[in-house]
Amino acid sequence: MRIELVRVTHKRTRAWQLFLRTLTLPILAALTPSSIEVKITDERTESIDYESDADLIGLTFLTADAHRAYRIADEFRKRSKFVVMGGPHASILPEEAIRHADSVVIGEAELVWKDLLQDFQKGSLKKFYQSKTPVKMEDLPLPRRNLVKCKGFTTIEMVETSRGCPFNCDFCYMPTLFGRSYRLRPIEDVIKEIKTLKKDHLAFADDNLVGNPDYAKNLFKK
Structure with a gap:
């Protein structure tokens, strides 16, 4: 079995604008x-x-890329491919997304991903998958970075130390999707992952890197 995972964008970004894989x-x-x-x-x-x-x-995909994602999905489905959608936009508007997909993952995908793949292999793919519990940050695996091409990115490596945000800003999708939960990854795990990176510079992929100032200070001191 083969799967292809696609990060959608509605327009090709200029090379100097590409920072984060x-x-x-x-x-x-x-x-x-x-x-x-x-x-x-x-x-x-x-x-x-x-x-x-x-x-x-x-x-x-993000909301800005939704129409592009729907066109891509429609093209693949014309070729009898099964399409699964996820990400912020599909999670907030799953009933819209499912019109262009065979299945939609709502929220975090880590805890439902293996079930989705097993269901697909059995021919019993569900329309919607949604984890009943948040992902435990200490359970995150090391990402398979070797599958993403490096060419074109200014900052090649990204590391995640937390998820969510303790605040409730009305312009942000985070409270709608995850509430005000704020989960921290063990600092030892973060340092261990950083040591596996092949580059000297990196970017943090957190929703709010300094949502817990004490944690952030301890991390930076390490």
């Missing part, structure tokens, strides 16, 4: 059984191959 898809790749072949495509630097030999296509 995707982190979500390499994490899902790390949670995928070794018997399944995984390919990651980031549309910011690569073109989508609609003749892909993947059995399942996974799309993640």
Whole structure:
């Protein structure tokens, strides 16, 4: 079985504007059984191959990219490909997204990803998947960064230390999607992952890196 995970964008970004590689898809790749072949495509630097030999296509996207994602999904489905959608927009508007997909992951995908893949292999893919509990930050696997091409990115490596935000800003999707939960990853795990990186510079992928000032200070001191 083959799957292709795609980070969608509505326009190709200029090289000097590209700072951050995707982190979500390499994490899902790390949670995928070794018997399944995984390919990651980031549309910011690569073109989508609609003749892909993947059995399942996974799309993640923001609201600005939603119409583009729907067109991509429709093209794949015309070719009899199964499409799964996730990300902030699909999570907040799953009933809209499902009109263009075979399944939608609502919220965090880590705890439902293996079930989704098993259901797909059995021919019993559900329309919606949603974890009943938040992901425990100490359970995060090392992302399969080798599946994402480095070319075109200013900052190649990204590391996640927390998820969520303790605040309730009305302009942000975070409270709607996750409430005001704020989960911290063990600092020892963060340092261990940083030591595996091949580059000297990195970026943090947190929703709010300093939501807990004491934690942030301890992390930076390390």
